Amino acid sequence: xxxxxxxxxxxxxxxxxxxxxxxxxxxxxxxxxxxxxxxxxxxxxxxxxxxxxxxxxxxxxxxxxxxxxxxxxxxxxxxxxxxxxxxxxxxxxxxxxxxxxxxxxxxxxxxxxxxxxxxxxxxxxxxxxxxxxxxxxxxxxxxxxxxxxxxxxxxxxxxxxxxxxxxxxxxxxxxxxxxxxxxxxxxxxxxxxxxxxxxxxxxxxxxxxxxxxxxxxxxxxxxxxxxxxxxxxx
Numbered sequence: 001x002x003x004x005x006x007x008x009x010x011x012x013x014x015x016x017x018x019x020x021x022x023x024x025x026x027x028x029x030x031x032x033x034x035x036x037x038x039x040x041x042x043x044x045x046x047x048x049x050x051x052x053x054x055x056x057x058x059x060x061x062x063x064x065x066x067x068x069x070x071x072x073x074x075x076x077x078x079x080x081x082x083x084x085x086x087x088x089x090x091x092x093x094x095x096x097x098x099x100x101x102x103x104x105x106x107x108x109x110x111x112x113x114x115x116x117x118x119x120x121x122x123x124x125x126x127x128x129x130x131x132x133x134x135x136x137x138x139x140x141x142x143x144x145x146x147x148x149x150x151x152x153x154x155x156x157x158x159x160x161x162x163x164x165x166x167x168x169x170x171x172x173x174x175x176x177x178x179x180x181x182x183x184x185x186x187x188x189x190x191x192x193x194x195x196x197x198x199x200x201x202x203x204x205x206x207x208x209x210x211x212x213x214x215x216x217x218x219x220x221x222x223x224x225x226x227x228x229x230x231x232x233x234x
Contacts, residue, residue: 072118119168133208
């Protein structure tokens with residue numbers, strides 16, 4: 001009897017994140033083989049302790065994928081990010097009721113980046129708002145940020161207080177933030193010193209904190225106290 005030789009998956013596949021590459025794509029890379037061995041060990045241990053249940057309810061997974069699609073992430077992008085096919089789960093004949101537990105965990109753990117979302121999709125502006133506020137807290141004016149971003153100062157001022165924005169705008173501000181957040185603006189002239197003082201004054205009145213006050217500027221509920229104190233002192 002002949003067997004089909006195993007191959008190596010493309011490098012952009014999830015490999016050890018779930019069992020798809022090893023079982024469906026027949027990948028023989030070290031990561032896939034080691035992850036398959038670990039999954040088998042867990043399976044045997046769970047069977048021995050009477051807690052083995054490889055399949056879970058598929059509906060929460062399907063609902064999560066639907067929410068990503070509604071946010072502008074294509075099914076192909078989600079499949080690439082999770083390393084697993086979603087066609088049967090989403091569009092198979094009759095609703096799929098159960099799904100492999102490891103596969104479900106991999107899908108639910110997937111978090112799209114801004115670049116995975118359509119640029120016109122409206123998203124939470126928290127990260128964008130905080131980035132603009134952080135730059136102002138450093139002394140950058142909206143005019144400075146406008147020159148770097150190509151956006152109008154009035155638009156940036158509005159975004160610094162906005163609750164929602166487009167994904168493309170968030171990406172644009174994130175790129176500007178990366179370029180400006182680790183440097184302090186120049187204050188060579190009296191006018192520049194005045195502008196920097198005004199910007200920091202606005203930030204102080206509004207309660208805006210500098211970039212280093214955040215451990216995770218997109219997801220933190222509030223600034224880390226120790227980090228914020230250090231950032232303000234600097």
